[in-house]
Structure formats: structure tokens, C-alpha cells
Amino acid sequence: MNLFINFSYLVAAVLFIFGLKMLSSPATARRGNLVSACGMLLAVVVTLLASGLAYVWIVLGLVIGSGIGLVAARRVEMTQMPEMVALFNGFGGIASLLLAWGEFHQGHEYTAFLLTVTFLSAFIGGVTFSGSMVAFGKLSERMPSRPLTFAGQHLVNGAILLLAVVSGILFAMTGGYGWFLLTVVLALVFGVTSVIPIGGADMPVVISLLNSYSGLAACAAGFVIHNNILIVAGALVGASGVILTNIMCKAMNRSLANVLFSGFGATSKKS
Amino acid sequence: MDAVYLAFVFVLTIFLGFELIAKVPSTLHTPLMSGSNAISGITLVGAIASLKLGSGFFATLLGVLAVIFATINVVGGYAVTNRMLEMFKKKDDGGAV
Numbered sequence: 001m002n003l004f005i006n007f008s009y010l011v012a013a014v015l016f017i018f019g020l021k022m023l024s025s026p027a028t029a030r031r032g033n034l035v036s037a038c039g040m041l042l043a044v045v046v047t048l049l050a051s052g053l054a055y056v057w058i059v060l061g062l063v064i065g066s067g068i069g070l071v072a073a074r075r076v077e078m079t080q081m082p083e084m085v086a087l088f089n090g091f092g093g094i095a096s097l098l099l100a101w102g103e104f105h106q107g108h109e110y111t112a113f114l115l116t117v118t119f120l121s122a123f124i125g126g127v128t129f130s131g132s133m134v135a136f137g138k139l140s141e142r143m144p145s146r147p148l149t150f151a152g153q154h155l156v157n158g159a160i161l162l163l164a165v166v167s168g169i170l171f172a173m174t175g176g177y178g179w180f181l182l183t184v185v186l187a188l189v190f191g192v193t194s195v196i197p198i199g200g201a202d203m204p205v206v207i208s209l210l211n212s213y214s215g216l217a218a219c220a221a222g223f224v225i226h227n228n229i230l231i232v233a234g235a236l237v238g239a240s241g242v243i244l245t246n247i248m249c250k251a252m253n254r255s256l257a258n259v260l261f262s263g264f265g266a267t268s269k270k271s
Numbered sequence: 272m273d274a275v276y277l278a279f280v281f282v283l284t285i286f287l288g289f290e291l292i293a294k295v296p297s298t299l300h301t302p303l304m305s306g307s308n309a310i311s312g313i314t315l316v317g318a319i320a321s322l323k324l325g326s327g328f329f330a331t332l333l334g335v336l337a338v339i340f341a342t343i344n345v346v347g348g349y350a351v352t353n354r355m356l357e358m359f360k361k362k363d364d365g366g367a368v
Contacts, residue, residue, distance in 0.1 A: 061318075247300070
């Protein structure tokens with residue numbers, strides 16, 4: 001059965017690759033999305049064949065999630081698409097965080113490598129979640145879309161990131177629950193503080209970057225639970241997301257660093 | 272599975288991901304972003320696999336929440352991408368599909 005599941009994962013990975021490739025050309029884009037969706041359906045269905053799963057809870061989660069996802073996707077106006085993508089992306093991020101947390105909570109025997117990938121999954125997932133929520137807030141104007149800056153902002157962000165790295169190292173060495181929770185808090189804070197200084201006009205680039213992060217978070221989660229398809233699909237999204245972000249920056253004649261660190265979006269909007 | 276073997280797969284896939292997207296017309300930036308975002312909902316597979324019988328209340332709660340959020344990401348992501356691409360078809364598609 002395991003062999004069958006893994007072989008199906010291979011097929012799903014191939015479908016994702018073709019789907020992405022087709023999505024980048026106008027003539028095949030729509031079919032590409034369907035191909036990739038078929039890959040996802042296949043991956044989910046064969047995963048359900050594994051033994052010892054808590055089906056009641058899985059089905060409950062699938063039904064609730066599909067309902068919310070379908071209604072949201074159907075109701076959203078065309079002009080609100082980018083903010084919807086931000087919202088969905090954030091949910092993908094928090095799912096990776098929760099998955100890593102759930103696995104850690106079950107208290108398996110952990111090696112330093114496993115603890116490191118658990119940290120990465122939770123941290124990147126958390127940053128993706130809160131960063132995407134800020135991007136969503138700015139685009140839907142639930143938050144002021146101008147850059148929110150304060151003196152020494154880069155220093156504060158640097159300090160938070162440094163603290164997160166230290167907490168990650170301590171977590172990997174000790175496996176302490178406290179360090180894990182600290183990581184989660186720092187990730188959520190860092191997502192907010194790193195996105196608020198960016199103007200609303202630059203949000204599509206930020207969402208693309210956060211999309212890349214959510215892929216990496218899924219990938220790290222794949223290392224946590226030793227699952228090939230998570231690693232492959234996550235790494236695909238992570239790498240192609242970086243390229244897409246870069247293409248989007250070039251289309252605006254800007255560098256990524258310029259978008260992320262200058263709080264420029266609003267100034268270019270005003271002038 | 273061996274960590275080294277998984278890392279091997281990871282590195283090769285990163286290279287593939289870099290190569291996969293070369294030229295994208297700017298009208299497709301948002302659909303491509305949205306489509307690849309739906310793929311990142313692959314966490315769903317992990318969340319399902321981690322929801323095992325008898326894993327205790329809190330771990331099950333975290334697992335169910337992970338399934339819900341990942342499903343929203345997957346289902347919503349594909350549906351929204353499809354809606355965006357439907358618009359394209361009406362506008363400029365001459366029967367290429």
C-alpha cells in the first residue's frame with residue numbers, strides 16, 4: 001500500500017509540474033489549473049487510503065474547509081482577487097504551522113534535524129500567516145494601506161529575526177516546548193512587522209513572496225513528517241514563487257530589496 | 272526515509288522550480304500566483320496523514336484545524352484561479368482550449 005501511495009504521489013508531482021508550466025502561458029493556463037487540481041485530488045485521495053487515520057475528524061475538516069473555500073471563492077469580486085489570494089495563502093501558512101505543532105505535540109523521539117525542520121515549518125508558516133493577513137488588511141482597506149514606518153524599524157525587524165534564530169537554535173538543541181511557543185509568537189510578530197512598512201501598491205509582489213514562503217513552509221512540514229509530495233510540491237512553489245516575484249519586480253522596474261525595505265509603494269502612488 | 276535522500280529530492284526540485292517559470296506575460300502574474308498558492312495547500316496531505324487515531328485531544332484539535340485551513344487554501348485557491356482564467360477565455364481566447 002505504501003508503495004502505491006508513493007507512486008501516486010509521483011504522478012501527482014508530475015501533474016503539478018505540468019500544471020505550473022501550462023499556467024505560465026495564456027493558451028493553456030486554464031487547463032494547467034485543472035491539471036494541477038487533478039494532481040491535488042489524487043494526492044489527497046491516496047493519502048486517505050493509509051491505515052489508522054481518524055476519518056471522522058478528517059472528513060469534518062475537509063467538509064468545513066471545502067465549504068468555506070468554495071463560498072469565499074464564489075462570492076469574491078474580480079477586483080478583490082489579490083486580497084483573496086493573500087487570505088488563502090495565509091491559511092496555507094497557518095496549516096503548516098499547525099501541522100508542525102501537532103506533530104511536535106505528539107512527542108515522538110526527536111533528532112536535532114527533525115527539531116530544526118519543525119522550527120522552520122512553524123516559523124515560516126507563522127510569518128506567512130500574519131504577513132498575509134496584513135497584506136489582506138491593506139488591500140481590502142481594513143488597514144491603512146500606506147506604509148507604516150517608525151524610526152529604527154529595520155533594526156527592530158533585524159532584532160526579532162535574530163531572536164527567532166536564537167530561539168530556533170535553542171529549540172533544536174533542547175527540544176523544549178517553551179522555545180517552540182516562543183518561535184510561534186516571534187513568527188507571528190515578524191510577519192506583521194515586516195509587511196506593515198510596505199505600501200498597498202506593492203502588495204501583489206509581497207503576496208507573491210509570501211506565496212513562495214508558504215511553499216517553503218509546506219516543504220519543511222514535509223521533512224517533519226517524511227513526506228515526499230509535500231517536499232516536492234512545496235519546493236516547486238517556493239522556487240517558482242521566487243522567480244515570479246522577481247519577474248513582477250522587474251515589470252515595475254524595481255528590485256525586490258527596494259520593494260521590501262524602502263516603504264516606497266505609497267510615495268510612488270502619491271507622486 | 273533517509274533525511275539525505277529527502278534533501279536530495281528537495282534540492283533537485285528547487286532547481287526545477289527555478290527553471291519552470293521563465294517568461295510569463297504580466298496578465299498571468301496574478302493567476303499564476305494564485306495557482307501556485309493552491310499547490311502550496313499540499314500541506315493538506317500532511318495534515319490528513321498526521322491525523323491518526325488515538326493521538327490525544329490537543330494534537331487532534333491542531334490536526335483538524337490544519338486540515339480545515341489547508342482545505343480552504345486548496346479548494347478556494349483552485350476555484351479562484353479558475354474564475355480568474357475564465358475571464359481571460361471570454362476576452363481573448365480563439366478556441367485554443
